[in-house]
Amino acid sequence: xxxxxxxxxxxNTSTTTDTSATTNTFTALSAPTHVFSSDPYDVIVVGSxxxxxxxxxxxxxxxxxxxxxxxxxxPRYKVCGGGLTQRxxxxxxxxxxxxxxxxxxxxxxxxxxxNRFTFRxxxxxxxxxxxxxxxxxxxxxxxDEGVEFFPSTRVSQVVSGESGVFVDTDRGTCxxxxxxxxxxxxxxxxxxVGLMASKQKILxxxxxxxxxxxxxxxxxxxxxxxxxxxKGGYAWVFPKxxxxxxxxxxxxxxxxxxxxxxxxxxxxxxxxxxxxxxxxFFLSVGGSDPVVAKGRTALIGDAAGLVDPLMGEGIxxxxxxxxxxxxxxAQSIASNPDAxxxxxxxxxxxxxxxxxxxxxxxxxxxxxxxxxxHKMFVRQPKIVDRAFRVIAGxxxxxxxxxxxxxxxxxxxxxxxxxVLQMW
Ligand SMILES: Cc1cc2nc3c(=O)[nH]c(=O)nc-3n(C[C@H](O)[C@H](O)[C@H](O)COP(=O)(O)OP(=O)(O)OC[C@H]3O[C@@H](n4cnc5c(N)ncnc54)[C@H](O)[C@@H]3O)c2cc1C
Numbered sequence: 001x002x003x004x005x006x007x008x009x010x011x012n013t014s015t016t017t018d019t020s021a022t023t024n025t026f027t028a029l030s031a032p033t034h035v036f037s038s039d040p041y042d043v044i045v046v047g048s049x050x051x052x053x054x055x056x057x058x059x060x061x062x063x064x065x066x067x068x069x070x071x072x073x074x075p076r077y078k079v080c081g082g083g084l085t086q087r088x089x090x091x092x093x094x095x096x097x098x099x100x101x102x103x104x105x106x107x108x109x110x111x112x113x114x115n116r117f118t119f120r121x122x123x124x125x126x127x128x129x130x131x132x133x134x135x136x137x138x139x140x141x142x143x144d145e146g147v148e149f150f151p152s153t154r155v156s157q158v159v160s161g162e163s164g165v166f167v168d169t170d171r172g173t174c175x176x177x178x179x180x181x182x183x184x185x186x187x188x189x190x191x192x193v194g195l196m197a198s199k200q201k202i203l204x205x206x207x208x209x210x211x212x213x214x215x216x217x218x219x220x221x222x223x224x225x226x227x228x229x230x231k232g233g234y235a236w237v238f239p240k241x242x243x244x245x246x247x248x249x250x251x252x253x254x255x256x257x258x259x260x261x262x263x264x265x266x267x268x269x270x271x272x273x274x275x276x277x278x279x280x281f282f283l284s285v286g287g288s289d290p291v292v293a294k295g296r297t298a299l300i301g302d303a304a305g306l307v308d309p310l311m312g313e314g315i316x317x318x319x320x321x322x323x324x325x326x327x328x329x330a331q332s333i334a335s336n337p338d339a340x341x342x343x344x345x346x347x348x349x350x351x352x353x354x355x356x357x358x359x360x361x362x363x364x365x366x367x368x369x370x371x372x373x374h375k376m377f378v379r380q381p382k383i384v385d386r387a388f389r390v391i392a393g394x395x396x397x398x399x400x401x402x403x404x405x406x407x408x409x410x411x412x413x414x415x416x417x418x419v420l421q422m423w
Contacts, residue, residue, distance in 0.1 A: 052182030087393030204249025
């Protein structure tokens with residue numbers, strides 16, 4: 001844990017309550033304790049997943065005094081496939097290869113077990129990580145930059161005032177000028193400040209599986225994806241060097257159904273072994289127009305519902321939203337200290353939410369006729385090749401969508417799906 005303490009750029013001790021932001025009052029909060037600095041922090045970041053640690057590091061580098069709070073002790077296990085796409089990797093400016101379990105150069109796609117096809121690239125387009133290792137690496141990088149980290153510190157209540165925020169935790173109250181909720185899909189910060197009330201959650205299961213060395217070899221450098229296996233979602237195998245991460249999800253919130261389907265999938269893929277973890281967790285899909293900031297508080301990553309609803313990629317958006325917020329922060333608080341996140345909201349809207357809307361549209365279409373799409377992918381590998389460019393961060397999804405729409409005439413498929421009353 002870091003002991004470096006930075007001087008607040010503009011200390012502010014006002015306790016004025018903005019009651020429009022919350023129904024709580026300061027009197028409901030416990031007294032400040034010695035755990036936190038008695039001077040307010042410039043920024044309190046709640047949640048030290050990839051989004052929170054990256055943002056905290058970037059702000060600390062700019063000279064802000066940052067407190068990073070997490071309910072867990074680190075390193076901690078996180079239910080996640082750990083597929084770090086190349087475009088996500090490009091958002092990182094720290095060395096991470098040391099914790100990569102496997103570099104993915106091929107992807108086997110099939111639809112309901114049929115018509116298997118493997119697409120190959122020369123260089124890795126996904127880097128497989130275990131989230132305990134990855135998140136710990138990002139956290140350590142933040143600590144190296146002087147961020148003050150408070151593990152095992154659960155945030156329960158937030159009070160936003162005109163000139164500061166009070167964050168109540170099971171270790172006392174932390175005071176700051178600004179607050180960022182990076183606390184994941186069930187974000188307490190979002191609930192407390194009244195954001196993301198209409199967020200949708202989708203469920204996915206993730207099992208860690210020790211398998212026979214032959215099976216490890218079978219999946220080395222390769223991810224396998226079966227879409228259509230469950231309606232509106234997919235099943236996967238991700239290699240992790242000494243074991244496989246297998247999972248299924250999206251499309252339903254019925255955990256028992258997903259469990260049955262995952263076992264069925266493993267049976268079909270002739271994968272047997274010992275599970276070291278069998279867990280499920282939600283992903284958050286914020287909808288098309290979520291408000292991700294209010295007054296002195298902003299949300300990033302899963303807390304802001306920034307997960308692609310088609311494949312469930314979230315690490316990229318957690319890192320990207322952290323970087324967007326960090327790059328505009330100093331200027332934004334200088335020009336509008338009481339409500340500095342207007343520019344952040346606008347950037348998220350322009351770059352990410354517009355992409356989410358396209359993912360939603362593409363997802364509806366794709367899941368209405370996965371078999372037809374799969375046949376098309378096999379017949380016209382150019383379409384998949386182009387998707388690899390999105391994964392690699394060389395092409396935006398908007399460009400991909402537009403080019404593919406022209407290429408394969410998606411309108412015709414949409415008409416077909418409508419005729420079949422599939423959506
Ligand atoms: C089964 C599954 C598989 C997935 N696979 C992939 C994948 O392969 N690739 C990909 O890109 N994405 C994947 N995702 C999505 C990805 O895991 C998330 O999008 C990503 O973790 C979001 O990062 P984050 O920093 O926003 O939040 P998180 O990583 O969720 O971190 C939030 C942190 O906040 C802390 N916290 C929560 N509440 C509090 C509180 N009250 N007080 C203090 N701390 C708190 C938590 O302890 C946690 O450390 C998957 C998700 C699931 C469920």
